[in-house]
Structure formats: C-alpha cells, structure tokens
Amino acid sequence: MLFNSLDFFLFFSAVFISWLVTPVNFRWIILLGASLVFYGWEKPVYLFLLALTILITYSSAIKMEEFKKAPVKKRLFLYSAVFVNLGILIIFKYLGFFTDIISQLGTLFSKGFSIQSLHLLLPIGISFYTFQSIGYSLDVYYGLRKPEKHLGYFALFVSFFPQILSGPIGRSNEMLPQIHQPKPFSLNNLGYGLQRFVWGLFKKIVIADRLDIYVNDVYSNIPDYPGSVLWLATLLFAFQLYADFSAYTDMAIGVARIFGFTLLENFDFPFISKSVTEFWRRWHMSLSSWLRDYVYTPIQFSKKKWKKWATVYAIFLTFFICGLWHGAKMTFVIFGIIQGLALMYEMLTREKRQQWRENTNPYIYNSYSWLITFMFTLISFVFFRANTTADAFLLIQKQFTTFYDIAGLKAFMVHSGGIKFLFSMALLMLFVLIDRYFATTIQTQNKKAYVLNVMASVLIVFILLFGTFGKVDFIYFQF
Amino acid sequence: MDQHHEKLTQVFRNVFKNDSIEITRTTTAADIDQWDSITHLDLITATEEAFHIEITGFDVMGLKNVGDLLDLIQRKLED
Numbered sequence: 001m002l003f004n005s006l007d008f009f010l011f012f013s014a015v016f017i018s019w020l021v022t023p024v025n026f027r028w029i030i031l032l033g034a035s036l037v038f039y040g041w042e043k044p045v046y047l048f049l050l051a052l053t054i055l056i057t058y059s060s061a062i063k064m065e066e067f068k069k070a071p072v073k074k075r076l077f078l079y080s081a082v083f084v085n086l087g088i089l090i091i092f093k094y095l096g097f098f099t100d101i102i103s104q105l106g107t108l109f110s111k112g113f114s115i116q117s118l119h120l121l122l123p124i125g126i127s128f129y130t131f132q133s134i135g136y137s138l139d140v141y142y143g144l145r146k147p148e149k150h151l152g153y154f155a156l157f158v159s160f161f162p163q164i165l166s167g168p169i170g171r172s173n174e175m176l177p178q179i180h181q182p183k184p185f186s187l188n189n190l191g192y193g194l195q196r197f198v199w200g201l202f203k204k205i206v207i208a209d210r211l212d213i214y215v216n217d218v219y220s221n222i223p224d225y226p227g228s229v230l231w232l233a234t235l236l237f238a239f240q241l242y243a244d245f246s247a248y249t250d251m252a253i254g255v256a257r258i259f260g261f262t263l264l265e266n267f268d269f270p271f272i273s274k275s276v277t278e279f280w281r282r283w284h285m286s287l288s289s290w291l292r293d294y295v296y297t298p299i300q301f302s303k304k305k306w307k308k309w310a311t312v313y314a315i316f317l318t319f320f321i322c323g324l325w326h327g328a329k330m331t332f333v334i335f336g337i338i339q340g341l342a343l344m345y346e347m348l349t350r351e352k353r354q355q356w357r358e359n360t361n362p363y364i365y366n367s368y369s370w371l372i373t374f375m376f377t378l379i380s381f382v383f384f385r386a387n388t389t390a391d392a393f394l395l396i397q398k399q400f401t402t403f404y405d406i407a408g409l410k411a412f413m414v415h416s417g418g419i420k421f422l423f424s425m426a427l428l429m430l431f432v433l434i435d436r437y438f439a440t441t442i443q444t445q446n447k448k449a450y451v452l453n454v455m456a457s458v459l460i461v462f463i464l465l466f467g468t469f470g471k472v473d474f475i476y477f478q479f
Numbered sequence: 480m481d482q483h484h485e486k487l488t489q490v491f492r493n494v495f496k497n498d499s500i501e502i503t504r505t506t507t508a509a510d511i512d513q514w515d516s517i518t519h520l521d522l523i524t525a526t527e528e529a530f531h532i533e534i535t536g537f538d539v540m541g542l543k544n545v546g547d548l549l550d551l552i553q554r555k556l557e558d
C-alpha cells in the first residue's frame with residue numbers, strides 16, 4: 001500500500017480511530033493487526049514468510065538467553081536465526097541472479113548448457129525487515145539486549161507498518177522499549193506527525209514523481225541522447241532518489257509519531273557532504289549504521305592483526321554487501337564496489353589530506369572537496385539507476401564525449417514539454433532552496449506553532465496544485 | 480581504577496594526536512572529533528598494548544562509552 005494513496009488514507013483513518021478508542025495497554029494489538037493487514041494488503045501469502053521470520057528470530061533469542069553459559073549452543077541458535085533470515089532473503093532476492101550467472105558461465109564452456117532461471121517475485125520490504133531481525137538476534141547474542149519474551153510485542157517490532165516496507169531499519173534498543181512503554185495520544189505528536197507527512201508527500205509527488213518522467217525517458221533511451229542531456233538526467237536522478245527516499249522516511253517517521261513512536265532518522269542533507277565517508281554518515285543512515293555495527297566492525301576486528309589493512313578489507317566487503325543489498329543486479333554490485341573503493345582511498349589518504357587541508361585556503365579546499373564528492377556521487381548513481389551495466393558504461397562514455405552538445409540539451413527540453421519542463425526545474429530549485437529550512441524547522445519544531453502551520457499549508461497548496469497524482473512506486477520498494 | 484583512567488587518557492592522546500583530550504566515563508565517540516569507525520581499531524589496539532590485554536570483536540560490540548571500556552579493561556585484567 002502506498003502512503004500516497006486513497007487506500008492508505010482510509011486505512012490510516014480506521015487504524016487511528018481504533019487506536020484512539022482502545023485503552024493504552026491494549027493498543028499494541030491494534031497496531032499489530034494493522035501492520036499485518038498493511039503488509040498482506042496486496043499479497044497475503046507473504047505473511048507466511050513474515051511469520052516465519054518472527055517466530056524463528058523470537059524463539060532463537062530466548063534460547064540464546066537460556067544457553068548463555070554454553071557458548072557453542074548459544075552460537076548455534078544465533079546461526080540458525082541468521083541462517084533462516086538470510087536464507088529467505090537469498091532465495092527470494094538472489095536466487096535468480098545466481099542461477100543467471102551460473103547459466104552464463106555454463107554457456108562459456110558448453111553451448112548446450114542451460115539451467116532453469118529461478119526468478120521469484122520479491123516480497124516487498126524483505127530486505128528491510130530481515131535486516132532488522134538479524135540486528136536483533138546479534139544484539140541479544142552480544143548481550144546488548146535481553147530477549148523479548150512477549151511474542152506480540154516482538155511481532156510488532158518486526159512488522160510495524162510505517163517502517164516495514166522501506167525502513168528506517170529499526171534497532172532493538174530503540175524500538176522495543178517504546179513498545180513496552182506506549183505513549184498516550186498527544187496533540188503535539190499529531191501535529192508533528194502530520195507536518196512531517198505533508199513534507200514527505202510534497203517531496204514525493206511534487207518533486208520526485210515529476211522528475212521520474214524525465215529521468216525515465218532518458219535512461220530508457222540512452223543511445224538517443226548526447227552527453228549534455230545525460231548529465232542533466234543524472235543530476236535530476238540524484239535529486240529524484242533523494243526526494244523519493246527521504247520522502248518515504250518522512251512519511252514513515254510522521255505516521256509512527258502520531259502513534260507515539262520515534263523512529264531513527266535516515267537522512268541528514270547528504271548532498272552537502274565534503275567526502276564520501278561523510279556522505280555515508282548522511283545518506284540512508286539506518287542502513288549504513290546497521291552495516292557498520294553488524295558487518296564492518298566484526299570483520300574489522302576479526303582481522304585486527306592486519307592493522308590498517310583490516311579496515312581496508314572491512315570497508316571493501318561491507319560495501320560489496322551494501323551494493324548487493326540494493327538488488328540482485330551487477331549494476332548495484334558495481335555501485336557498492338566503487339563506493340567501497342572511494343572510501344578505501346579516503347581512509348588510506350587521511351593524513352595526507354589533513355596536510356593538504358592545513359596548507360590550503362579553507363574556502364577553496366572545502367569547495368573543491370564538495371565538488372569532487374558530489375561528482376563522484378553522481379557518477380556512482382549512474383550504476384544505481386541504469387537498467388544494465390552496458391547502459392551505464394555507454395552513458396558515462398557519452399557524458400565525457402558529448403557533454404558540450406547544447407543544441408541537444410535544448411531539443412530535449414522542448415521535447416519534454418518546454419515551459420512545463422522549465423517549471424519542473426523551478427520547482428526542483430525551490431525544493432533545493434527550502435529543503436534545509438523546512439526539514440530542520442519541522443524536525444526540531446523550533447518555530448512558533450503558527451509558522452509551522454503556515455509552512456504546512458503552503459506545502460498542501462503546492463501538493464494540490466502541482467502534485468503528480470498517480471501510482472508511482474517508491475524507488476526503495478524494489479529493495 | 481584511577482590509574483587506568485590516567486593511562487587510558489594517555490592512550491587517547493597518543494592515538495588522536497591531541498594532548499588536550501580529557502575523557503570521563505560518559506565520553507562517547509561523538510565527543511571526540513577523530514574518533515570514528517576507522518580510528519576505533521587504532522584506539523582498541525593501542526589500549527590492548529598499553530594494558531597488555533586482548534580485546535575481541537565480541538567485547539567491542541558491547542562498548543557504548545569510555546566507562547564501558549574502563550570496565551572492560553578492569554575485567555580483562557582480573558581474568
């Protein structure tokens with residue numbers, strides 16, 4: 001169910017009213033029921049997979065506690081939980097990818113080689129809730145969290161509807177205490193939640209979905225366009241992706257807050273980053289911190305004796321996994337690898353760059369660092385968006401050869417609607433200008449109530465006048 | 480405990496190359512500019528050398544602040 005749909009509006013209204021009239025201590029039942037309906041809305045059969053994840057993760061954590069004095073058995077229960085969750089993810093998300101690779105390798109050696117390609121339909125949200133569950137198992141294993149004894153609470157932790165489809169990926173220590181101590185209804189939370197939701201809706205249907213039309217056109221017809229247009233489309237895609245995904249996050253955080261829950265933040269103005277390291281502290285933060293805690297740090301410390309090469313190795317493996325997490329496609333693997341390479345470069349040149357910084361005019365150094373980081377981000381996003389690896393390489397090659405084709409750029413603008421296209425660009429510019437002010441003001445509520453209400457009203461006017469009403473899925477639904 | 484605190488302060492100052500660093504039990508990575516997921520390994524290996532102890536990946540996962548690290552050092556020295 002899309003947040004920006006009539007279905008969701010009706011669903012939300014029904015859940016909200018039921019939640020409101022139910023005594024505080026029983027409200028988890030309403031939220032759990034709502035979450036299951038929400039998740040099963042289009043394909044109820046996927047509820048079985050969700051139930052499997054919930055039951056295995058729940059019971060293995062209790063077993064880990066029981067065997068805390070028997071490390072071997074304790075580890076066995078950790079492995080079984082991780083094995084089941086990763087297993088589900090691999091079967092549904094990666095089996096087709098692997099069978100395709102085997103099949104291609106096979107044809108290299110024998111012409112008649114063929115194996116059944118196994119592309120299963122990807123259950124929505126699976127990459128998010130399985131990661132959240134694995135994080136919980138590891139928290140219990142490392143002793144950071146006592147196992148949750150209440151099956152209903154635990155089921156709500158895994159399936160909470162605002163976050164199950166696209167995160168933010170929750171942590172046990174942040175979510176479970178909130179489920180145990182439900183907050184009563186408050187007008188402040190309702191106000192905050194609605195403002196955040198409206199801000200997200202604005203970013204989704206006024207900015208992201210509008211850009212989608214142009215980006216999609218160019219990325220589906222790369223051979224027809226010169227480098228200049230490809231640069232423009234790549235720039236537009238970066239803002240589309242940011243607006244789309246951060247919009248989802250805003251709406252998820254807003255909805256959760258109405259029910260008294262505070263979810264993790266996911267974005268902190270990533271495009272102002274002055275290094276790739278900084279970018280990953282500002283982009284999809286719930287995923288990057290998850291990877292840092294459950295993949296990077298354990299790998300780094302397992303190879304501790306390698307000194308700095310342990311870090312290099314851990315960065316590379318982590319970002320390889322990060323790429324693959326986004327999807328079972330070579331383009332995402334390359335996206336992860338080039339991000340990993342950039343981070344390795346930054347790690348190895350830390351001291352050198354510190355010296356440069358000290359010996360350069362700070363304004364020049366910072367502007368240059370920002371520019372390089374942003375250009376790198378754009379190029380890496382080509383792999384994120386391109387339909388195939390060949391497309392991505394063709395696009396980049398054209399970007400560096402026919403970037404000067406201004407006539408081609410003009411033709412593209414005319415073909416994309418002329419004034420209408422320029423108007424979309426003006427809206428995008430407006431978004432870039434107001435993003436920081438609006439996001440910060442709504443998040444910190446640091447202005448008087450009437451200022452916030454005026455801001456929300458302006459956003460609603462824009463949504464009604466310039467929103468793209470139709471069904472464009474959130475980009476991160478595919479992960 | 481106090482001598483551990485003093486010794487650990489010295490480790491922090493050496494690793495982050497800053498002689499003005501002061502640490503308390505509640506100090507976290509957010510309080511020290513250079514302390515991030517990359518320098519964390521240097522900090523832990525320097526701590527191991529200074530106290531002649533071995534800290535594993537499992538131990539590291541439970542650390543939330545300097546207080547946890549001091550407790551870990553104490554526990555390792557007692558073992």
